[in-house]
Every structure is written in C-alpha cells, then in structure tokens.
Amino acid sequence: KKIVTIIGARPQFIKAAPVSREIRKHFTEIIVHTGQHYDKNMSDIFFEELQIPKPDYSLNVGSSSHGKQTGEMLIQIEEVLLKEEPDYVLVYGDTNSTLAGSLAASKLHIPVVHIEAGLRSFNKKMPEEINRIMTDHVSQYLFCPTQTAVDNLKDENITQGVHNVGDVMYDAVLYNLQLAEKSSVLENHGLEKNSYHLITLHRAENTDDQKRMENIISAFQQIDKTLIWPIHPRTKNKLEGYGIRLDEISNLKVIEPVGYLDMLTLVSNAEKILTDSGGVQKEAYFLKIPCVTLREETEWVETVQNKGNVLVGSDTEKILAAANSSYVSEYQPAFGDGESAKHIAELLKR
Ligand code: UD1
Ligand code: UDP
Secondary structure: OEEEEEEOOHHHHHHHHHHHHHHOOOOEEEEEEOOOOOOHHHOHHHHHHOOOOOOOEEOOOOOOOHHHHHHHHHHHHHHHHHHHOOOEEEEEOOOHHHHHHHHHHHHOOOOEEEEOOOOOOOOOOOHHHHHHHHHHHOOOEEEEOOHHHHHHHHHOOOOOOEEEOOOHHHHHHHHHHHHHOOOOHHHHOOOOOOOEEEEEOOOHHHHOOHHHHHHHHHHHHHOOOEEEEEOOHHHHHHHHHHOOOOOOOOOEEEEOOOOHHHHHHHHHOOOEEEEOOHHHHHHHHHOOOOEEEOOOOOOOHHHHHOOOEEEOOOOHHHHHHHHHOOOOOOOOOOOOOOOHHHHHHHHHHO
16 A cells, blocks of 8 residues: 655654655555755754655745745646545645645545644634644544644544554654764763753744744843753744844854754753753653743643643743753653654555
C-alpha cells in the first residue's frame, strides 16, 4: 500500500522522522514537501540530521498570506494525489500544509491520516486552531497524542478512527537525545549548563502585535540571567519592522535557528525555557525543564496540570515572576511510551 506524506514546516519534519522510519517497514511512502519553510536552517538541516528521506515532490510554495499559501499548496497537492493514487494521505499537526493536504485528499476520497489529532486551544483567532478543526473533521484515522485530545474529539462527536497512540515528538526526543550529546552548541555560544534560559517565540498572536512584543522583550531585558534565543525568521522580520533592536540588550544572545540536535542540547541543559512553541513546551516537559509559556492558553494542558509549565501570556510582571521563581515539575508520563510511530504503523497496517 502507498502513503503520501505531506509536510512543510519545521515541526513537521521532526514529527515525520520517527514515523517515516516505521511506516517504510510496511508501506511505500511518497514525501511531499510543500515548501512552507525553505531556509536551510528551517528545512534541509532537519532532513540531513534526522535522516528523513528526500522529498519526492518539492512544491516550493514559500511564504505568503494564508489564502494564497494554502491555495497554491492545494492546487499542487491535488495534482500529486491524482498522479500517485495513494491509499492514505498522512498529515501532521496544524499548519497550512496540514490543511491543504487534508482538504485535497478528502475531496478525492482518499483516507486522511492525522497525526497529532484532537488538540484544541479553544481560540479560533489562532490559524492553527482552524487548521486542526478542519483537518480532524475530514480525517479517517485520528492519532491522538494524549487522552485530552481523545476527549476533545469526543466533544465534537468524532469517535470513529480515534486512537491514543502517544506523542511522536516523545519518540523523536528519546531517539535523538544521545546523538545530541555530540553537539557543541553550548561551547559555541559560551553557555554553561543549567545557567541560562532558552527563548523561542514565533506565534502570530505575539509576533504580529507590537505591544505584546514590547512587553515580552521588556521582561527579557530585566531577567538577571543569560538568555539564548534562536530566533524564528518570522519574529526577526517583525521586530525589524517595529524598529525593535535586540543587539543592545546585554543579557540576550540572539542566534539563527538551530538544528534539532543543537536544540535538544539547548533544551536539556537550560535552567528554564520561555516559549510560545507547542513542540518546545512538550520537550521541556519530557526533559523536566521548567517552562514558562508566553501565551494565554495551551493545547498541552497536561504540562500545566503536572506543574511543568506555567502560562503567563505577554504580561511583563508575570513573565518576570515566573522566570525568577523556582518550581519543580511533578512529572507524570502523559504522552505515551515513546513508541508512538510503531503504534501508528501497526494500526494502519491492519
Ligand atoms: C508556521 C505555522 C505554525 C507553526 C510554525 C512552526 C501556519 C499558519 N503556521 O508558522 O503553526 O508553529 O510554522 O515554525 O501554518 N520565513 C522565512 N523562512 C522560512 C520560513 C518562514 O523567512 O523558511 C518567514 C517569512 O517571512 C514568512 C514568515 O516567516 O512570511 C512566516 O512563515 P509561515 O510559514 O507563514 O508561518 P510561521 O510563522 O512559520
Ligand atoms: N526547534 C529547532 N530549532 C530551533 C527552534 C525549534 O530544532 O531553532 C525545534 C524544537 O525543538 C521542536 C520544534 O522545532 O522540536 C518546534 O517547532 P516550532 O517551535 O517551530 O513550532 P510549533 O511546535 O510551535 O508548531
């Protein structure tokens, strides 16, 4: 049987690595890279480091507004699916690449497999929330990372084809943690273990709002700690547009986005992590590093319930208080057994 996998953004490459390894034991896989992310350090570096097979199709869609970007993907994905006639189309997460893949496939009556199904922030202003709801409602296989995700789907009357398989990002962390020990990212940036905070920030609700960005950066400036910040290109562009300069902030080391192995090293040796990333919140939790989430809500509620994560939004004082306080994660396994990809392959094979 044949599976067409649609990926396009950084977190999807990371999720695809363990899944591709497993499904290729039983299926023919054709990889379509939409080109949503295209810089070397947002795309190629992950294919190389994580040994993801080279895409069979590169759509080179690039950056644009939501409608244009999704529309161009839709047109090209449909052509690929008509040509390849796969048994399944596999999509990940909640990006515009996910939506385009699931929409193209469902209109052609090709079963959609959604990995990371059932996540909800209950905030429809997030583009990701629209993408996930739409995708879940046209999927035949809904592979959920958590019980919460299963429950969310049930609340929308989706019960068929729903499986709690755990989180493929947990598989990725376990597989790569040892490999990451070879990384020299700490030495390269003059960082001591457990003595810096790691920052990542790219969510539209933050980056597209100048006031929120000013509040957040004002907090960063006041944290008495070295902060390392691999900056997302979206954020870099937005800050330039606002005329906000980071090079004058003495405790802040802003670097280009890093590869996954360097990132795992940065995460696992941080004293704390301040982020609005979905993936990074989970990695902080898996590796038991306290996380401060620069959002009002999270899809990853288990990380907050188990005290590994606090939500502070963009409030300067709240960010400072959380960054300076010490709290201990009451870690409970909530994201599966680290063999999610294997469970997915087994279920699809049936
Ligand atoms: C996208 C996803 C988001 C996900 C994130 C992961 C959507 C709606 N958003 O957000 O859910 O969390 O990826 O990182 O699908 N850019 C570059 N080079 C690149 C890629 C992007 O310079 O290789 C810049 C461009 O200015 C572009 C901007 O980043 O306009 C935003 O990129 P886009 O893919 O539209 O959204 P992300 O913010 O990356
Ligand atoms: N990541 C990375 N290099 C970076 C920043 C993030 O490899 O410079 C990894 C991170 O460890 C996680 C994934 O990218 O595995 C998260 O992607 P991102 O934050 O872009 O998107 P989200 O998870 O919020 O959709």
